[in-house]
Amino acid sequence: MDKSLTSRFEESPELDKAVRFILSTVPERFPEVFSVKYSLVFTTKDSPIHYAGQCQKVSDKVRFKTGLDYVISIYKNNFLQIAKEEQLKVLIHELHHIMLDERGRPRVRRHNEAEEFCELPTHDKYSSGVLDTLIRNLSMKPGEERL
Numbered sequence: 001m002d003k004s005l006t007s008r009f010e011e012s013p014e015l016d017k018a019v020r021f022i023l024s025t026v027p028e029r030f031p032e033v034f035s036v037k038y039s040l041v042f043t044t045k046d047s048p049i050h051y052a053g054q055c056q057k058v059s060d061k062v063r064f065k066t067g068l069d070y071v072i073s074i075y076k077n078n079f080l081q082i083a084k085e086e087q088l089k090v091l092i093h094e095l096h097h098i099m100l101d102e103r104g105r106p107r108v109r110r111h112n113e114a115e116e117f118c119e120l121p122t123h124d125k126y127s128s129g130v131l132d133t134l135i136r137n138l139s140m141k142p143g144e145e146r147l
């Protein structure tokens with residue numbers, strides 16, 4: 001592959017695993033995620049401001065050609081500096097950006113569209129119940145799902 005791409009983007013089985021853990025533990029909190037296609041990518045690019053993650057809808061032509069609706073970028077340099085719990089918050093937050101419009105088309109939920117869906121994942125109370133459930137599940141099943 002093009003070296004300029006492989007130097008900036010990476011696959012991350014750990015990220016995929018963490019998202020599978022989130023979605024399988026609290027599927028009811030992400031009903032819309034199951035009806036769209038998204039992909040996660042680790043990027044070494046600098047993030048806009050201080051973000052650790054970003055959820056973007058792809059263009060219609062890319063959707064048409066790839067079947068992908070969203071790309072969730074995780075900014076490796078920032079993400080790896082935060083605690084595991086904060087990393088989960090970031091992933092939960094980015095997944096909560098996924099929603100369908102009234103006609104069932106994928107779009108990105110804006111921060112002001114849900115109560116306490118704060119731009120900063122650490123302040124995002126919209127996701128806090130999800131995190132509590134995840135942590136309970138992690139401590140109940142030691143060794144089963146290691147993040």
Ligand SMILES: [Zn+2]
Nearest residue numbers: 093097118119
């Ligand atoms: Zn956000």
